[in-house]
Amino acid sequence: MxxxxxxxxxxxxxxxxxxxxxxxxxxxxxxxxxxxxxxVRIDTSKSKEEITSTILDAGxxxxxxxxxx
Numbered sequence: 001m002x003x004x005x006x007x008x009x010x011x012x013x014x015x016x017x018x019x020x021x022x023x024x025x026x027x028x029x030x031x032x033x034x035x036x037x038x039x040v041r042i043d044t045s046k047s048k049e050e051i052t053s054t055i056l057d058a059g060x061x062x063x064x065x066x067x068x069x
Contacts, residue, residue: 001067001069002043002044002065002066003046003066003068004041004042005039005062005063005065006018006038006040006041006060006061006063007061008060012035015037017058018033018040019031019033020053022042022055024056025046025050028044028045029042030044031043040059
């Protein structure tokens with residue numbers, strides 16, 4: 001599981017947009033986005049670089065990322 005600190009999310013629409021982008025990238029992923037903390041947690045078999053690219057392509061900025069258990 002990965003955790004990303006993301007900037008640029010300002011509303012529920014942003015959360016939905018990013019969730020949809022990540023689900024399109026990996027339909028089997030488990031995604032949890034917390035708007036207040038600007039945190040995206042995703043359980044996926046994809047690489048951190050691929051997820052980062054998807055977040056950037058959706059129009060958001062990745063500030064930090066880490067692997068969590």
